[in-house]
Amino acid sequence: MTVTGMTHERLLELIATYGAEPMGWPEDERDAARAFLSADPGAYSQALIEARAIDGVLSLEEVPEPSAALTQSILAAAPSAPRSRTGLLAGLAAMLFPQGLRWPAGAALASLAMGLVGGYAYASTGIGYDQADSAYYAAFGFDSGEDWISLE
Amino acid sequence: MSGIGESDQIARAAGGDRAAQAALVNQNMPIVFRVAYRMLQDRAEAEDVTQETFLRAWKQLPDWQPKAKFSTWACTVALNLCRDRLRKKKPVLMDELPERVDTALRPEEALASRQGIEGIAEKIAALPERQREALTLCALEGMSNIEAAAAMDVGVRALESLLARARRSLRASLSAQIEGD
Numbered sequence: 001m002t003v004t005g006m007t008h009e010r011l012l013e014l015i016a017t018y019g020a021e022p023m024g025w026p027e028d029e030r031d032a033a034r035a036f037l038s039a040d041p042g043a044y045s046q047a048l049i050e051a052r053a054i055d056g057v058l059s060l061e062e063v064p065e066p067s068a069a070l071t072q073s074i075l076a077a078a079p080s081a082p083r084s085r086t087g088l089l090a091g092l093a094a095m096l097f098p099q100g101l102r103w104p105a106g107a108a109l110a111s112l113a114m115g116l117v118g119g120y121a122y123a124s125t126g127i128g129y130d131q132a133d134s135a136y137y138a139a140f141g142f143d144s145g146e147d148w149i150s151l152e
Numbered sequence: 153m154s155g156i157g158e159s160d161q162i163a164r165a166a167g168g169d170r171a172a173q174a175a176l177v178n179q180n181m182p183i184v185f186r187v188a189y190r191m192l193q194d195r196a197e198a199e200d201v202t203q204e205t206f207l208r209a210w211k212q213l214p215d216w217q218p219k220a221k222f223s224t225w226a227c228t229v230a231l232n233l234c235r236d237r238l239r240k241k242k243p244v245l246m247d248e249l250p251e252r253v254d255t256a257l258r259p260e261e262a263l264a265s266r267q268g269i270e271g272i273a274e275k276i277a278a279l280p281e282r283q284r285e286a287l288t289l290c291a292l293e294g295m296s297n298i299e300a301a302a303a304m305d306v307g308v309r310a311l312e313s314l315l316a317r318a319r320r321s322l323r324a325s326l327s328a329q330i331e332g333d
Contacts (some may be wrong), residue, residue, distance in 0.1 A: 017316045019291065026297050026308075054319050057326065058291050061272045066185040070199050074177050074206040079213070081168025 006032035012047055020051040159218045166213035177206065180223050183293055184230045190288045191234035193277045201233045220302055224295070227303040231285055238281060275325045283318035286311055291319075 011033050018024040022034050037044055164172035184205050189198035205226050212225075276284060282304070289300035290311070301311040 013312070013316070016319065017312045018297075019319075024291070024294075050323070051319075053326075054322055055291075057272055057322065058276075058287075061276060061292065063186045063189050063273075064195055066181065066195075066199055066202065070185070070202060071177055071181060074181065074203055075170075075173060077203075077207055077210060078170075078173040078177075079166065079168055079210050 006036045008036070008043065011036050011044060015044060015047045015051045019055045020048045021055065158222055159216075162213055162216050162218075162222060166216065176209075176222065180226050181206070183223055184226050187227050187288055187293065188230050188234055190273075190276060190292070191231070191281070191284060192237060193273070197237060201230055201237070204233055205229045221299065224299050224303050227289065227293075227295075228305065231303060235281070275322055278325070279318050279321055283314050283321065286314035287318040287322075290315055 006029065010029075014025050014029065014033055018026070022030055022037075025033055161172050161176060165176050181202060185198055185202045188201040188205075189195060192198050192201065208229055209222075209226060276287065279287065285304055286300065289295045289303055290297065295303065297308050297311055301308045304311060306314075
């Protein structure tokens with residue numbers, strides 16, 4: 001928001017409060033204050049001289065540099081990255097499968113294929129399976145109802 | 153820097169990103185240290201306050217709400233820590249002391265004479281605590297009036313009053329020195 005209602009008193013106040021440099025004045029009053037100042041610079045020359053003197057003195061103020069160790073000690077206390085569950089699982093997987101997860105995945109796929117092929121081949125013969133079942137039931141006294149018993 | 157950029161940096165720093173943490177410290181540690189030094193006039197104490205400010209920051213970061221710039225927040229924390237230390241040293245509230253009378257000041261003489269500007273740090277240090285805070289944040293660190301007022305937890309009008317009084321006090325101090333020379 002820009003304030004447009006600048007007054008002589010407010011401009012004197014800005015100079016006495018924030019100094020002689022318009023860049024130091026509040027942003028929302030800066031343009032209006034500049035325009036007011038341009039309209040009658042003589043009315044503010046003494047205030048500006050006095051403010052500039054204080055600004056100049058303040059610009060000479062020196063502060064020592066902090067020690068290099070300060071930065072290090074601050075950073076040493078900074079939080080570390082949290083170890084996520086994914087990270088732990090990834091670490092475990094790396095320990096168990098140092099060659100990566102492609103080998104176990106390939107082995108699982110090969111096992112599945114062998115099971116399917118073997119199962120299909122065995123099922124296609126048919127006979128052995130039925131006889132084995134009938135013998136099993138007969139051994140436990142159940143009537144298998146199969147012809148092969150009468151063949152004995 | 154503020155807004156999305158600073159929020160992103162803070163989020164990364166909170167998550168343990170060393171580069172983001174280093175950037176946050178490099179960008180904000182100097183102003184925190186300078187503010188603390190001007191308030192305490194003691195390098196070791198200023199470093200302690202700076203370190204404590206960042207320790208609090210590290211705890212605060214995961215719950216950070218971007219209501220203010222990080223630097224404003226850090227200066228608020230640092231000022232509070234400085235006030236605590238100053239209270240332990242000086243239980244007398246310096247702001248209650250009367251301002252110096254502004255005797256016939258010739259500001260141009262203050263600039264022209266090196267003697268007139270010697271010991272400026274001591275003159276700033278001699279200002280009442282709240283005036284010193286206002287002058288430090290606005291005049292010396294270039295904070296906007298709104299940021300400085302937020303850091304000091306006062307309204308803008310109160311900040312302006314403190315600033316104007318600080319500058320008047322400095323003028324009086326310089327004037328007294330010039331007349332004494």
